[in-house]
Amino acid sequence: MIIETSRMLLRPVERDDIDDLVRLDSDPLVMRFVSSGDATPRSTIEDWVVPRAQTELRTGRGGMWTVIDRRYGAFLGWVSLRAPRHSSRPELELSYRLRREYWGRGLATEAARIVTDRAFTDLAAQRLFASATSTHTASRRVMEKLGMRVCGIHVGDEYDPHGFGEVEYDLLREDWQRRNAVWPSSTDLTA
Known part of the structure; x- marks a missing residue:
């Protein structure tokens, strides 16, 4: 499934994206809240x-989409939905990562809103959750813009391997439905 908005194109990740993914995860500023700045090995x-x-993606349990600038074709980052291995509930985890030169433009929120809508419409999720370190205010703000609410704080446990303190957010299907009654859907973003 390929999704287009006025600013971006989301398409399923391909093996051809590996070089871009490696470059993204090699930026210490991009990775500072993920791995204390360490790159993800190729x-x-x-x-x-x-x-x-x-x-x-094939099994209908989530997937990863590359985020491409529609105007210039540049790789901006990625957004994903992933079924947690530790749960049998109909829930998905939301994640996103953008190249730092594209931070602060609302792109993460736009891409996350698109896959959030997909989680509840096409993938039958009852709950969507995401987490960020307590000090990662930009990522936490994206979650709040999606209508997610704090549902847990983890300090000094397996969810907090770097000692920053993890804040978990979630959005339930009922809350998403109420939000959509007043907010335009992500498909309304195309011009």
Whole structure:
């Protein structure tokens, strides 16, 4: 499934995206809240990230979409939905990552809103959740703009491997439906 808005194109991740994904995850500022700035090894992206995302997309349990600038064709980053392995509930985890030169333009919110709508319409999720370190205010703001609410704080446990404190947000299907009664859907974003 390819989704277009006036500013971006979201398409399922492909093996051809590996170089862009490696470059993205090699930026210490992009990775500072993910891995304290450490790059994701290329082998992890090739052997685990891309194959898992493609499998999730094929099985209807999520997926990863590359975010492409519609005007110039530039790789901006990615957004994903992933079924947690530890849960049998109909829930998905939302994640996103953008190249730093595109921060602060509302692109993460726009891309996240698109896949949030997909989670509840096409993938039958009852709950969507996401987390960020307590100090990552920009990422937390994206979640809040989606209508997500704080549902947990993790300090010094397996969810907080770097000692920053993790804040978990969630959005329930009923809350998403209420939000959509007043907000335009992501498909209304195309001009």
